[in-house]
Amino acid sequence: MSGTDIAFFLLALAAIAGAVMMLQLTNVVHMVLSLVMTFLAIAGLYVLLSAEFVAVVQVLIYSGAITIIMLFAIMLTRHHADDKERQTTGGVGHKAAAAFAVLAFGLAVYAGIRTLDFGADGSALPADNAKAIGQWLYSYYTIPFEIVSVLLLVALIGAIVLAKKDGKGAEDE
Amino acid sequence: MNDVWQSDWSLMTPEWIVLAVAVVLLLIDVAMPDERSRRPLAWGAALGAVLALGATAALIPAEPASILHGTFRLDSFAKAFKLLLLAGGALALLIVAGWNPKEGSRYGGEFAYLLLFALLGAMMTASSGDLLTLFVSVELLTVSSYILAGLRKTVAASNEAALKYVINGGIATAVMLFGMSYVFGLTGTTNLNEIARRLQETNEPYMLALAFLLLLIGVSFKLAAVPFHMWAPDVYEGAPVPATAFFAVVSKTAGFVLLLRLLVTMFAAAPAEGRDPSSLLLSMQPAIAVLAGLTMIIGSVVALRQRSLKRLLAYSSIAHAGYLLAGFAAMSWAMIDSLWIYLLAYLLMNMGAFAIVSHIVDETGSDDWDGLTGLYRHRPLLAAALGLFLLSLAGIPGTAGFIAKLHLFIGLVVTEPGHYVLAAVMAITTVISYVYYFNLIVQLFFRPLFSSAPLGRMSAGLSAAVVLCALGTLALGWAPGLAYNVLAQFDHFGDFLP
Numbered sequence: 111m112s113g114t115d116i117a118f119f120l121l122a123l124a125a126i127a128g129a130v131m132m133l134q135l136t137n138v139v140h141m142v143l144s145l146v147m148t149f150l151a152i153a154g155l156y157v158l159l160s161a162e163f164v165a166v167v168q169v170l171i172y173s174g175a176i177t178i179i180m181l182f183a184i185m186l187t188r189h190h191a192d193d194k195e196r197q198t199t200g201g202v203g204h205k206a207a208a209a210f211a212v213l214a215f216g217l218a219v220y221a222g223i224r225t226l227d228f229g230a231d232g233s234a235l236p237a238d239n240a241k242a243i244g245q246w247l248y249s250y251y252t253i254p255f256e257i258v259s260v261l262l263l264v265a266l267i268g269a270i271v272l273a274k275k276d277g278k279g280a281e282d283e
Numbered sequence: 284m285n286d287v288w289q290s291d292w293s294l295m296t297p298e299w300i301v302l303a304v305a306v307v308l309l310l311i312d313v314a315m316p317d318e319r320s321r322r323p324l325a326w327g328a329a330l331g332a333v334l335a336l337g338a339t340a341a342l343i344p345a346e347p348a349s350i351l352h353g354t355f356r357l358d359s360f361a362k363a364f365k366l367l368l369l370a371g372g373a374l375a376l377l378i379v380a381g382w383n384p385k386e387g388s389r390y391g392g393e394f395a396y397l398l399l400f401a402l403l404g405a406m407m408t409a410s411s412g413d414l415l416t417l418f419v420s421v422e423l424l425t426v427s428s429y430i431l432a433g434l435r436k437t438v439a440a441s442n443e444a445a446l447k448y449v450i451n452g453g454i455a456t457a458v459m460l461f462g463m464s465y466v467f468g469l470t471g472t473t474n475l476n477e478i479a480r481r482l483q484e485t486n487e488p489y490m491l492a493l494a495f496l497l498l499l500i501g502v503s504f505k506l507a508a509v510p511f512h513m514w515a516p517d518v519y520e521g522a523p524v525p526a527t528a529f530f531a532v533v534s535k536t537a538g539f540v541l542l543l544r545l546l547v548t549m550f551a552a553a554p555a556e557g558r559d560p561s562s563l564l565l566s567m568q569p570a571i572a573v574l575a576g577l578t579m580i581i582g583s584v585v586a587l588r589q590r591s592l593k594r595l596l597a598y599s600s601i602a603h604a605g606y607l608l609a610g611f612a613a614m615s616w617a618m619i620d621s622l623w624i625y626l627l628a629y630l631l632m633n634m635g636a637f638a639i640v641s642h643i644v645d646e647t648g649s650d651d652w653d654g655l656t657g658l659y660r661h662r663p664l665l666a667a668a669l670g671l672f673l674l675s676l677a678g679i680p681g682t683a684g685f686i687a688k689l690h691l692f693i694g695l696v697v698t699e700p701g702h703y704v705l706a707a708v709m710a711i712t713t714v715i716s717y718v719y720y721f722n723l724i725v726q727l728f729f730r731p732l733f734s735s736a737p738l739g740r741m742s743a744g745l746s747a748a749v750v751l752c753a754l755g756t757l758a759l760g761w762a763p764g765l766a767y768n769v770l771a772q773f774d775h776f777g778d779f780l781p
Contacts, residue, residue, distance in 0.1 A: 223490070251351075252351055253350065253407075254354060257420055258419055265426060267396075267397065
């Protein structure tokens with residue numbers, strides 16, 4: 111087992127652990143922090159795949175910007191931090207079925223990837239991949255890039271429309 | 284870099300029109316005083332969609348071509364389905380123009396241009412020859428739809444609909460993306476034609492089958508096919524009626540476009556284990572057939588128990604998605620033609636029905652089917668139009684629905700070997716669907732008047748939508764040659780596969 115393999119397993123374990131903790135914790139701030147752990151571990155996986163630019167973007171956007179916005183949302187909304195009771199839906203039968211489905215899917219994928227060889231190693235990737243990404247994005251992928259900008263516009267409009275206060279009180283505040 | 288400037292951007296004229304109209308309406312909406320009615324914006328958006336429809340029709344004679352390495356592709360498939368999407372979008376915008384909910388609408392302007400953006404996403408889906416464009420366009424369509432579902436902000440059901448739609452849509456997207464990542468990993472390219480070519484050389488039938496199933500499940504969520512349909516009735520019921528009409532017609536059409544573009548292009552000639560080693564798509568036929576059968580049966584059986592008009596139409600649209608999936612599972616040589624005709628008939632009859640439901644919901648404030656009782660006594664023409672749409676949905680001869688269903692049915696039995704089980708399921712569920720469509724018709728024509736207050740006059744937008752849909756349903760029912768003439772220009776979509 112090489113060093114890369116060990117690093118991969120540690121990072122993958124951290125990513126999965128963060129995700130599971132995010133589901134299990136009750137305090138919202140703790141949930142956001144465990145999400146940060148997942149984001150950072152995934153950034154580490156990108157570095158292993160020699161996609162340094164994507165790794166940096168992952169840290170900046172996900173662990174940075176998105177986490178901060180989530181914390182803002184938590185601060186600005188009322189929520190009951192002391193609310194210890196957890197509501198779970200579904201009985202033992204549901205949980206057993208879900209666990210079986212997850213295991214079956216995991217085994218099905220494992221059976222496929224065990225012998226799978228994608229064939230390429232990382233050394234063929236361009237050394238300066240920020241430049242390569244830029245060139246692809248602004249020439250080959252111009253059209254999807256422009257659609258993403260429309261998508262962002264739609265998301266912006268939606269955020270304003272859905273979050274805006276309506277009614278008579280809106281102007282007073 | 285030169286590629287960008289040397290491309291023939293005029294191929295994208297319909298998309299440019301939709302985008303430009305949406306942006307201009309957005310700016311007008313911002314500049315307009317708050318108290319002015321936003322209704323003219325919806326009319327403007329409908330006009331924009333009609334203009335784009337004209338531009339698409341003008342592009343029909345153009346040779347198949349692509350911009351920027353197939354990230355945008357204008358082949359006969361793209362043209363044919365863009366006609367459907369734009370017609371559906373224009374009719375949905377007419378319903379928006381006539382929309383007048385009880386709780387008041389402050390967001391008529393947003394409704395109009397968000398719907399145009401969603402339409403743009405659907406059009407780009409039809410025109411994409413690249414996984415990346417396909418994915419981003421579908422996301423544009425669905426993200427706009429989430430917002431449309433939540434636009435009745437003061438109504439709890441609308442908020443619930445938007446939230447359910449976001450969560451289920453997110454799961455569907457994740458599953459689909461996971462499938463796409465395997466395809467990309469096996470081929471190293473995002474161009475659909477190139478993927479199809481390289482997949483023929485790979486020898487990973489197991490992984491490909493897994494990727495195929497993931498993609499099929501992701502798309503089934505979008506189509507609301509059983510067992511991935513749980514979100515649809517709640518979303519259709521909670522969303523504003525024009526948005527429901529848009530989801531039921533345009534989003535569903537876009538879902539089938541996605542299904543054909545993704546699965547047929549990539550997997551038609553990919554190697555497989557199982558029944559047919561030369562084509563993964565054909566060897567996966569049983570999976571699609573099971574999905575289609577379940578969707579038809581559950582959709583029509585559960586519809587029997589609905590009393591809300593919107594939920595009833597939601598389950599009926601699930602059943603219709605099942606008929607369409609059965610047509611897809613048949614894989615006859617005229618599969619795309621029959622799906623196109625069915626989607627055209629489906630568009631006309633559903634948009635008409637939703638326009639009338641929108642009027643009833645606006646007037647009575649509820650969508651219980653009591654609102655229809657004795658409609659014939661005081662609004663005979665409206666009742667006749669709704670009766671026509673219901674007959675067409677049931678598939679009675681003389682209406683568009685019959686011709687369309689006939690095509691799917693023939694497709695199922697003429698292929699070798701024939702899909703007799705699916706054909707039988709289709710016939711039986713059609714008979715079951717008679718029960719709930721005819722219940723509504725009885726309610727319309729033969730029951731005494733339930734409420735004393737007669738419905739008010741229909742607004743111009745709704746009337747226009749109803750008249751256009753009724754004419755279309757009748758025309759397609761009595762003279763299906765009109766649709767065949769349009770289809771003949773596409774030459775059985777010979778340029779669909781690489």
